[in-house]
Amino acid sequence: MSEFKRIPPEQAQALREQGAVVVDIRDPQSYATGHIAGSRHLDNQSVADFIRNADLDAPTVVVCYHGNSSQNAAAYLAGQGFSEVYSLDGGFELWRGIYPAETSQGTSE
Known part of the structure; x- marks a missing residue:
């Protein structure tokens, strides 16, 4: 899959x-x-390390605020060789409304 x-x-x-x-x-x-x-x-500083260390065949879901920016990022990852990339429609804002118990606070986990 070369697209997301x-x-x-x-x-x-x-x-x-x-x-x-x-x-x-x-x-x-x-x-x-x-x-x-x-x-x-992920940000511009960490994406290269992420790609270098990632399992390119692992399903990868990209999340942004509302589901717009994540499409560009998902397309970029697909172009870098990731085989199964998804963009979350509605982004974190929609996710938080549906799955409030599945959210965390704080810096990198």
């Missing part, structure tokens, strides 16, 4: 329960305020 797929929170949650990697591309302050439990914060 857009998925709703319910499908992202199912993938997450199966061990998918969840990466959050929002700014560090927003991530620290609240993020999907178990997700990893």
Whole structure:
């Protein structure tokens, strides 16, 4: 798969329960305020290390605020060789409304 797929929170949650990697591309302050439990914060400084150390075949879900920026990031990861990349439609804002118990606070987990 050289492209990414857009998925709703319910499908992202199912993938997450199966061990998918969840990466959050929002700014560090927003991530620290609240993020999907178990997700990893990615920014321009950390993305190269993430790619270098990643399992390119592991399902990877990209999260932003509302599901727009994550599409560009997901396309980038797909172009870097990730075989199963998803963009979370509705982003963290929609996720938080559906799965409030599945969110965490603080910096990188």
